[in-house]
Amino acid sequence: MMFEFDQYLGFLAFLTILTIGFWLMIFLITFVIPYWIGGALIERLQEIREEKKAKRQNS
Structure with a gap:
């Protein structure tokens, strides 16, 4: 038996949300988090x- 049209739209919406979530996680893990950690480390080293x-100078 084939999908009803509503079920088909729901399935497409599910796949779309799943795909967006997958690529968002890949982007965050590969770019955003390392950039954030690297920037925090550089800033801390400059403070030290x-x-x-x-x-x-005070001594």
């Missing part, structure tokens, strides 16, 4: 360098 420089 500035703290050391301030200690050297």
